[in-house]
Amino acid sequence: MTAGTRDEWRGWRAATRTALYGPGGFYRGPQGPAGHFRTSVHASPLFARAVARLLCRVDAALGRPARLGFVDMAAGRGELAAGVLAALPADVAARTRVYAVEIADRPDGLDHRIEWRAEPPxxxxxxxxANEWLDNVPVDVAEVDGAGVPRRVLVREDGTERLGEPVDGAEAQWLARWWPLPAEEGLRAEIGLPRDTAWASAVACVERGLAVAVDYAHTADARPPFGTLTGFREGRETAPVPDGSCDITAHVALDACLLPGGRVVTQRDALRALGVAGRRPPLALASTDPAAYVRALAGASEAAELTAPDGLGGFGWLLQPVGLPDGLDLLVDVADHEEH
Incomplete structure (x- = not known):
């Protein structure tokens, strides 16, 4: 058991932290995230290539520094870090230090140029x-009781829940600002304050450049009335049970995480600006070069999956420039104009 005794009642944040990251927790297992759920990184190598293009644009905006950093937060088994490094032009790769930030042990066979760390430099x-990192930063859950009062939801290791004390202090202030709950019994919210803090801490690691968080997201004008807390096991969605047997995740209020000067766009828009368009190849290519046509068709299918508005393309990209006054225009808007 990972979350304490089976009969112990705890807030979802504490229970999730132990179930995911404690000794024997979900993210300590040998399979890695890819064994239980599929992210954009696993869907297609086009994603890593797009991130590599973004890194090259950051490099140009910074004046091509002698040492360029790429930090892959929640690196899993290093798939994105390795893919980005492999996709970089040789001259950029020679100046790039790649850091994979992950609590699990370094996987065998990972490119020796990738530095494995428990914390970002x-x-x-x-x-x-940070691709699908913030959704796994543990949060507490609030539920409105019969008197219209938001209370903290307590959980046991087997997933049984009950209501605890009223939400107060900074967490109550966060709810009032970012996810106000009407006085209707049963309505729920995830209290995203720990994610705001985690993101601010990650951004503080960047002296100059860009920080990006990609995740399932919702905004203040469309919060889900019953929250989004769920679990994943072996590729399927399941009930969230904090015993270390499954991933426990919840969508992210990216608008609350946003720091001054930042912006949230959809993955569809971001990837299109980085050259991932999903256009089908011309049919004439099938006659002149069938093998090339098949490759291009496969690439178009992968791009379509990455940019589908009701799927991965609907993810949010939080873009936070640091020390780049025109960073957002340079890295997104101008690229979009160039494409058209």
């Missing part, structure tokens, strides 16, 4: 990229 000049 400080003073990064370059790009910090």
């Amino acid at each position: 400080q003073g990064v000049t370059g790009l910090l990229f």
Whole structure:
């Protein structure tokens, strides 16, 4: 058991932290995240290539520094870090230090140029990229009781829940600002304050450059009335049970995480600006070069999956420039104009 005794009642944040990251927790297992759920990184190598293009644009905006940093937060088994490094032009790769930040042990066979760390380095000049990290930063859950009062939801290791004390202090202030709950019994919210803090801490590691968080997201005008807390096991969605047997995740209020000067766009828009368009190849290519046509068709299918508005393309990209006054225009808008 990972979350204490089976009969112990705890807030979802504490129970999730132990179930995911404690000794024997979900993210300590040998399979890695890819064994239980599929992210954009696993869907197609086009994703890593797009991130590599973004890193090259950051590099140019920074004046091509002698040392360029790329930080892969919640690196899993290093798939994104390795893919980005492999996709970089040789001259950029020669100046790039790649850091994979992950609590699990370094996987065998990972490119020796990738530095494996439990925490991100400080003073990064370059790009910090957090793909589906914030949704696994544990949060507490609030539910409105019969009197209309938001209370903390307590949980046991077997997933049984009951209501605890009223939400108060900074967490009550966060709810009032970012996810106000009407006085209707049963309505729920995830209290995203720990994610705001975690993101601010990650951004503080960047001295100059860009920080990006990519995740399932919702905004203040469309919060889900009953929250989004769920679990994943072996590729399927399941009930969230904090015993270390499954991933426990919840969508992210990215608008609350946003720091001054930042912006949230959809993955569809971001990837299109980085050259991932999903256009089908011309049919004439099938006659002149069938093998090339098949490759291009497969690439178009992968791009379509990455940019589908009701799927991965609907993810949010939080773009946070640091020390780049025109960073957002340079890295997104101008690229979009160039494409058209």
